[in-house]
Amino acid sequence: MLKKASEKAMNAIEESTKKTKAALKSQEVSEIQSISAGTAVLTGLSNVKMDEMLLFPGNVSGMVQTLSDDAVGVVFLDNPDHLKAGDKAVRTNRILDIPVSNQLLGRVIDPVGKPLDGKGAVAAKERRPIEREAYAIMDRAPVDQPLQTGLKAIDSFTPIGRGQRELILGDRQTGKTAIALDTIINQKNTGVISIYCAIGQQAAAVARVIADLKKYDVLQNCIVVVASGEDQAGMQYIAPYAATTIGEFFMEQGKDVLIVYDDLTNHARAYRQMSLLLRRPPGREAYPGDIFYIHSRLLERSTHLIKKLGGGSLTALPIVSTEAGNISAYIPTNIISITDGQIYLSASLFQKGTMPAIDTGRSVSRVGGDAQLPAYRSLVGPLKLFYSQFEELESFAKFGTQMDKETEERLNRGRAIRMVMEQRQFQPMQVTDQIAILMTTNEGLLDGLDTEKNKKAQEIIASLMNTDFKDIAKAILDRQKLDDKTKQKMLTAFERALKREKVI
Ligand SMILES: Nc1ncnc2c1ncn2[C@@H]1O[C@H](COP(=O)(O)OP(=O)(O)O)[C@@H](O)[C@H]1O
Ligand SMILES: [Mg+2]
Structure with missing residues (x-):
């Protein structure tokens, strides 16, 4: 009797699991309920995961972004113009990932790893999710x-260390991309691998960057x-997450990697657009509530790994575009708070022709000082103090007051320092040359020179x-300090x- 009852129960259970399995199967395919501007809402798919890839007719892929009891919100990764309500979507059971391999070097790809440079598919044995825990x-x-x-x-006033996150921010056309590009060019014989992630820019602007990378070899x-x-x-x-996954792949081989996100303002806007369409509640400046989190979990992934893990590093230079110099807008303040410092570019300096147009008073690097070469560090400390006093002094001097000798x-010295700090684009300078030049400037030897002579010097x-x-240059690079006799x-x-040479 008892046996019979248990058998009956077993049968019932088996029967019901069969049914659920069948039900599950039928849910692997779903239908578009509504579709608008790069997003869609789908019914069913109760087992689908966050960030899972779905496939639509015409080989269009989409990524699951919202999950609710009876519907799923999807953003498209390809142009969905031909899709309409009622079209089918198929699950892939794959969280969005990207192929990673050493073959990626020298390539231009989109955020899912498709080639954009006409050189054919990237050979890769491995795929990695674009989102990963830091x-x-x-x-x-x-x-x-x-x-x-x-x-x-x-390199003098706001030095950057490997594994650091240093924000570059400023209005449009103030030289943000130029700084990132010069930094990449300066890595030429250093073994550092650079990743340039272009987000939301015009195709022509990206093409220019790529042409410059080629031109400077x-x-x-x-x-x-x-x-x-x-x-x-x-x-x-998804672009910056995918780029970071590639960066981590190289970092984990013990390499030093530099990654530029150009720029996160566009990234935030894209996220706002898709969030509004997916009907997430808007917050400040209409950005969704997790806008801070999307950038913090991205920048958290930059680091310097311990020796045991290979000792590689991932240095991030996120770029943020401000409007009318307003760094207290929502996105700039958020990102300032999750980076280790910022380089602030001033539109008024740029207009005056002072380039790079760095506002030294508002720029800071919180961890790079520890990494700076000792010979540079001991030189820069007093120089920086002197320079900030000079800027103050200069603003007073504008009033035409009588000045003592x-x-x-002091004004002359300050002007010489400023002149030395100016640098044209595409002319990065070796750090040992920088140290020697700043040392000479600090000594007053370049006081009162005009631009031509300063350059010659x-x-x-x-x-x-x-x-x-x-x-001596080699010793400096080996982290030795310069003693007074050597300096002299x-x-x-x-x-x-x-x-x-008749310069002075
Ligand atoms: N140090 C520099 N010397 C000369 N030209 C520069 C320098 N920095 C930037 N530029 C020029 O200024 C323009 C704007 O620079 P860009 O980096 O594109 O600005 P942003 O990225 O801030 O919009 C570009 O034409 C660039 O070549
Ligand atoms: Mg730019």
Whole structure:
């Protein structure tokens, strides 16, 4: 009797599981309920996962972005113009991923790994999800190696360390991309791999960047990931995560990787667009509530790994575009708070022709100082203080007040420093040359020179660093400090050469 009852129960259970299995199967395919501007709502698909890829007719893929009891919100990654309500969608059971391999070097791809450079598919054995948990604290080593940008104004006052996140922000057309590009070009013989992730830009602007990478012969150490302004909002949204997954792949081989997100303002806008269409509740400036989280979980992935994990690093240069210099708008403030410092570009400096147009008073690097070469660090501390006092002094001097000799001298020195900090695009400078030039400026040897002579002086000093003082340059790179005797020897030689060439 008992046995019979249990058998009956078993049968019932089996029967019901069969039914559920069948039901599940039928839910692997679903229908578009409504569709609008790059997003769609689908019915059914009760087992689908967040970030899962779905396939639509015409080989269009979409990614699951919202889950509710009876509907699923999807963003398209390809153009869905031909799709309509009633069209079928198929599950892939795959969370969105990207192929990773060393073959990616030198390539231009979209955020799902499709080639955009006409060189055929990227050979890859492995695929990795575009979203991944960041490394835990105990896997992370302190930032202790500099990442040289080649720009005096940055490597001196706001030095960047490998594994750091340094924000570049400023209005349109103030030289943000130029700084990132110079930094990539400066990695030419350093072994650092660069990833340039273009988000929401015009295709022509991206093409210019790629042409410059080719022209300066660095594309073979770069990977360019592009989701342009003409691409689907969903594609723009996933671009930086995909690029970071590629960066991690190289970092985990012990390599140092530099990643540029150009820019996160466009990224936030794409996310806002898709969120509004998916009917997520809008918050400040109509951005959804998790806008802060989408950027923090991205930038968290930059790090310097401990030796045991290979010691690689991922340095991030996110770019943010401001309007009328307003850094207290929602997106800039958010991102300022989750980076290790910012380089602020000023439109008024740019208009005056001071380039790079870095506002030193508003720029800071919170961890890079520890990584800066000791010879540079000991030089820059006093210089920075002097320079900030000079800027204040100069604003007073504008009122035409009578000045004593000492003030006049301070102004002259400050102007010489500013002149030395100026640098044309595509002319990154070796860090040892930078140190020698700033040392000479600090000593007053370049006071009162006009632009032409200042430039000539810099060339003379740099050339001595690469000939007579080659050994000293090497010692500097080996993290040695310069003793007073060495400094004096260098300064005497620089002065003699500058006089010989009639620069001073
Ligand atoms: N240091 C520089 N020297 C000369 N030209 C520069 C420099 N920095 C930027 N530029 C030029 O200024 C323009 C705007 O720079 P870009 O980097 O595109 O600005 P953003 O990315 O902020 O919009 C470009 O034409 C660029 O070549
Ligand atoms: Mg730009």
